[in-house]
Amino acid sequence: MTVTVLRTGPLAVFKDAGRPGHAHQGVAPSGAVDRAAYARANALAGNPSGAAVLECTLGGLRVRFDEPAVVVLTGTDAVLTVDGERTGVEEVVEVPAGATVAVTMPRRGLRSYLAVRGGFAVPPVLGSRSTDQLGMGPARPAPGDVLRIGPVPGNPGDTPALAPPADGPLEVDLGPRDDWFTPDAIETFLGAEYTVTPASNSVGLRLDGPPLTRARTAELPSEGVVRGSVQVPPDGRPIVFQADHPVTGGYPVIAVLTPESADRAAQLRPGATVRFTRAPG
Amino acid sequence: MTRFLRCGREAVLAEVDDLDAALALYAALRAAALPGVTDLVPAARTVLIRFDPAVTSPAAVREAAAVLEPDGRGQAYAGSVEIPVSYDGPDLTEVAEHLRITPDEVVARHTGTPWTVAFAGFAPGFGYLTGGHPSFDVPRRTTPRTRIPAGSVGLAGRFSGVYPGDSPGGWQLIGSTTERMWDLDRPEPALLLPGVRVTFKAVQR
Numbered sequence: 144m145t146v147t148v149l150r151t152g153p154l155a156v157f158k159d160a161g162r163p164g165h166a167h168q169g170v171a172p173s174g175a176v177d178r179a180a181y182a183r184a185n186a187l188a189g190n191p192s193g194a195a196v197l198e199c200t201l202g203g204l205r206v207r208f209d210e211p212a213v214v215v216l217t218g219t220d221a222v223l224t225v226d227g228e229r230t231g232v233e234e235v236v237e238v239p240a241g242a243t244v245a246v247t248m249p250r251r252g253l254r255s256y257l258a259v260r261g262g263f264a265v266p267p268v269l270g271s272r273s274t275d276q277l278g279m280g281p282a283r284p285a286p287g288d289v290l291r292i293g294p295v296p297g298n299p300g301d302t303p304a305l306a307p308p309a310d311g312p313l314e315v316d317l318g319p320r321d322d323w324f325t326p327d328a329i330e331t332f333l334g335a336e337y338t339v340t341p342a343s344n345s346v347g348l349r350l351d352g353p354p355l356t357r358a359r360t361a362e363l364p365s366e367g368v369v370r371g372s373v374q375v376p377p378d379g380r381p382i383v384f385q386a387d388h389p390v391t392g393g394y395p396v397i398a399v400l401t402p403e404s405a406d407r408a409a410q411l412r413p414g415a416t417v418r419f420t421r422a423p424g
Numbered sequence: 425m426t427r428f429l430r431c432g433r434e435a436v437l438a439e440v441d442d443l444d445a446a447l448a449l450y451a452a453l454r455a456a457a458l459p460g461v462t463d464l465v466p467a468a469r470t471v472l473i474r475f476d477p478a479v480t481s482p483a484a485v486r487e488a489a490a491v492l493e494p495d496g497r498g499q500a501y502a503g504s505v506e507i508p509v510s511y512d513g514p515d516l517t518e519v520a521e522h523l524r525i526t527p528d529e530v531v532a533r534h535t536g537t538p539w540t541v542a543f544a545g546f547a548p549g550f551g552y553l554t555g556g557h558p559s560f561d562v563p564r565r566t567t568p569r570t571r572i573p574a575g576s577v578g579l580a581g582r583f584s585g586v587y588p589g590d591s592p593g594g595w596q597l598i599g600s601t602t603e604r605m606w607d608l609d610r611p612e613p614a615l616l617l618p619g620v621r622v623t624f625k626a627v628q629r
Contacts, residue, residue: 163462163474167450168614169544169551172463172474268608279548319429319437365545367465367472369435390465391545399432402477 144210144261144292148284152203152246157263157281158256158386159195162271166367166390173275176345176386177254177409178402180218184258187215187235191296194262195272197284199255202248212238212292213260219252219410252410264293276346276387313404314422315373320363320395324375328355332373332397333419337381341413345387347374348408350417354379355397368392371400371408373419383408428486435474436485443468443542443554447619448494451502458488466543466618502541502619507586509535509577510629513597515565519579522562530598531626533557539584539622544614549588549606551616556584568594575600577624584624586616602629 158181161174175181175198185194197204202221215235216223223230224245230236238244246255265272265281274280284290321329337352355375368374368391372384376394383400384392385408400408401422411417426449429437440446450466453473460480465472475485511531520527539553564580569592572578576587578595587593588605605615616622 165548166463166465166472166474167544167618168549168612169546170548269613277547316430316432319431364468364470365543366437366467366470367435367474369432369472369474371432389545391467391543396431399430399435401433 144208144212146212146259146263146290146292147207147209148205148286148288148290149207149243150203150205150245150286151284152199152201152205154200155197155204156274156283157195157265157272158198158274159272160193161273161386162269162280165269169390170269170279171275171277171388171390172370172386173271173273173280174386175256175273177218177256177406178386179406180254180256180409183233184215184217184256185262187217187233188213188258188260189296190258190260190262194258194293195265196259197257197263199246199257200253202246202255204257205243205245206290207243208238208240210240214238214244214257216246216255216257218255219249221247221249221252221255223247223257253412254409259292261293261295264291273386276344277389312418312420313408314401315371315398315404315419316401316422317398318396319399321397323357323359323363323395324397325356325358328357328379329397331355332381333421336416336418339411339413339415339417343411343413345385347385347388348383348411350381350383352380355381357395359395363393363395365391365393368396369399371402371405372396373398373400385409426490428489430482431472433482434477435472436482436489438471438473438489439469440471441469445469445494446471447540447542449489449492450618452492452494453489456488456492458485461485467545468542502617502621504538504621504623505615506623506625507577507601507603508627509599509601509624511599511626512629513577513599515578515596516598519562519596519598523559525559533559534579534584534598535624535626539624541616541618541620541622542583543618544616546585547588547591549614549616550585551605551614551618551620551622553584553616553622554582556582560584562596564594565596568592572597573600575602575605577601588614 337350463474
């Protein structure tokens with residue numbers, strides 16, 4: 144089965160569970176920015192957990208199926224239209240042969256995940272079909288591309304988990320370098336409101352708000368960072384690393400988001416406001 | 425002595441005294457292949473240990489890593505490579521002036537002392553090389569170049585490095601190599617893996 148790309152919208156990239164195990168050669172893990180929505184898409188589509196999907200930023204994707212297919216869209220309140228007919232939010236949709244499927248513009252959230260039963264069968268790079276912001280991985284789909292879909296899996300996929308609650312502060316664990324900041328800075332970080340700036344992308348969510356003052360001004364030797372790391376450069380304005388973050392960072396990390404909060408952060412648009420709070424436990 | 429710092433729910437950051445200790449701990453962690461550990465990121469004074477929280481926990485990883493006995497022989501396992509370099513880089517003269525030596529002497533010093541890959545970063549296949557001639561300590565260019573061709577050999581601070589692909593960059597370029605730093609057809613695409621000993625050899629081209 145194949146899918147023909149008619150339009151990609153602002154940004155559509157292949158994503159899967161990422162490529163761990165290569166950080167020592169400078170390759171970031173990448174993978175879906177909102178992992179929970181990615182996992183839901185595959186589970187609902189009946190795919191195995193590592194199947195490749197399309198991550199669509201702000202809708203706009205339009206594709207045509209040559210054969211009947213089962214598809215689902217997760218992550219935002221955007222929905223699929225099948226030959227112009229709207230379907231429901233996160234509804235499993237059966238698409239007839241020859242139908243055109245489009246992703247609408249979300250009103251809430253940023254990144255939608257389009258899974259097709261069988262998964263997108265682009266050739267993997269270093270064991271993963273994710274394309275990261277630095278270009279590692281399969282080429283981005285372009286209008287006119289004919290994408291192959293893998294064989295339909297025999298076993299049903301995992302049971303879908305529920306969507307995380309959309310509101311409330313993002314939960315963090317302090318560290319590894321919270322001791323590089325003044326007690327006032329920690330208090331500010333855990334109390335103040337920050338705004339997502341337009342310079343944000345799948346590498347990092349750049350925030351504007353009260354700057355965080357360092358207790359130590361020495362230069363930190365670069366060290367490994369993880370998804371959800373809140374790095375604070377010299378201007379004091381935090382950056383939350385997302386899935387396509389580099390393997391190391393050169394500024395102290397004040398705290399790390401829980402995986403659930405990192406998924407919620409993936410759906411924040413420029414202009415959105417966020418607060419941080421200590422995670423329980 | 426290894427200090428373990430909290431780093432979220434899916435990683436632990438192990439901090440040691442210096443680069444040699446970090447490389448030794450990295451080698452010991454690789455050899456130990458602890459259950460659930462998915463990725464190791466060695467750096468100047470730390471090793472980030474990333475794990476699958478469905479398989480293990482921060483406490484279990486800390487305990488398992490704390491009893492490892494790094495023996496400092498990590499480099500012996502990592503192997504060595506020789507990289508032929510044509511020393512015709514655009515910044516060779518500037519580097520020589522900065523160090524108050526001749527360009528030939530820059531080449532002699534760059535080739536005369538073996539380097540060690542400390543860690544990878546910046547781009548896939550970019551290894552930060554340390555341990556070269558002690559006189560090397562050069563500032564980055566004040567204005568980074570927007571495009572540096574693959575294979576360019578550079579210096580920055582006390583590090584040397586080879587650009588694996590065309591990219592922007594601020595290092596002082598002293599030469600170039602045709603050796604491929606990054607090749608997806610190799611089992612480990614990066615030529616310069618942490619702990620590998622690197623010797624540069626001057627060639628005419």
